Amino acid sequence: MAQIKKILGSSIAELLNQSSVIESLQKVHLFKNFTHKKYEILSEKIGIEKFKNGEIVITQGEEGDKFYILKTGKIDIHVNKNYIRTLNENEYFGERALFFQEPRSATAIANGDIELFYLSKENFSLIIEGTLKEYLMNRLYLQDNTIELKDLNYIKSLGTGNYGQVSLVQSKKTKYFYAVKSLGKKQIDCEQLHTNIELERAILLQIDHPFIVKLVKTLKDSQHIYFLMEHIRGKELFDTIREIGILNKYQTQFYGASMMLAVEYLHEKKFIYRDIKPENILTLENVNKIIHYNRDTLS
Secondary structure (H helix, E strand, O other), X not given: OHHHHHHHOXXXXXXXXXXXXXXXXXXXXXXXXXXXXXXXXXXXXXXXXXXXXXXXXXXXXXXXXXXXXXXXEEEEEEEOOEEEEEEOOOOEEOHHHHHHOOOOOOEEEEEEEEEEEEEEHHHHHHHOOHHHHHHHHHHHHOOOOOOOHHHEEEEEEEEEEOOEEEEEEEEOOOOOEEEEEEEEHXXXXXXOOHHHHHHHHHHHOOOOOOOOOOEEEEEEOOOEEXXXXXXXXXXXXXXXXXXXXXXXXXXXXXXXXXXXXXXXXXXXXXXXXXXXXXXXXXXXXXXXXXXHHHHHXXX
């Protein structure tokens, strides 16, 4: 056994444990494009914590020193004692306090018995760098639950659908752009859309994936309900195909693989999306930046 350890550099038990950790980390979409070498480095830096049902993982207002990834179970997020959303397996939290050196912005409570991966502040800085850091910073704007209607400036209309209008707005404070879908309360009442909208909201709040438009929060006033969403600066895939013409092999692989990753994520969460068509797929203007991000994480 000592000879085997000398040859392999680790015991068989250690190698099996590392292999198990890497297998779990490969399910986290944040690390999807890591090389095996980078997974090995990550597995050596990462720790594991367990919490019982109802135990508090982090508390709003406290100093943050860890970045968490949910390995098994569910976690409920609360802000000012108000329930915000539920995180599921392979989702992550805690990065805001590490990036901005500020107190925790929310409280995380175990919903059932859970197991977490964590990175210390020091190791977080070593692993999360370059375009991966830029991606995470961008996602923080999409997790800002403090935004209210009064904090937004209307920019222009982006389009009108069967159930409302979509507008481009900008945060007065951060200058970050969002899309807002507004739905008239009278139409909701008239067409009995309450269940549909509640279901849409509940599902979107559980979704956090690079290739799926993210819901930040819902808002309302006396006449409308608003979905504050991630703004995708680009156009429908339908228009992109009309502009390009018949897609070549590599374009087909790129768009097809992007959609498959999104569908795979939804299926892992037991959601089925039954309306996939070019009109419902958005393509970014900065596709080169996405490709650069994917290549970057391969190093």
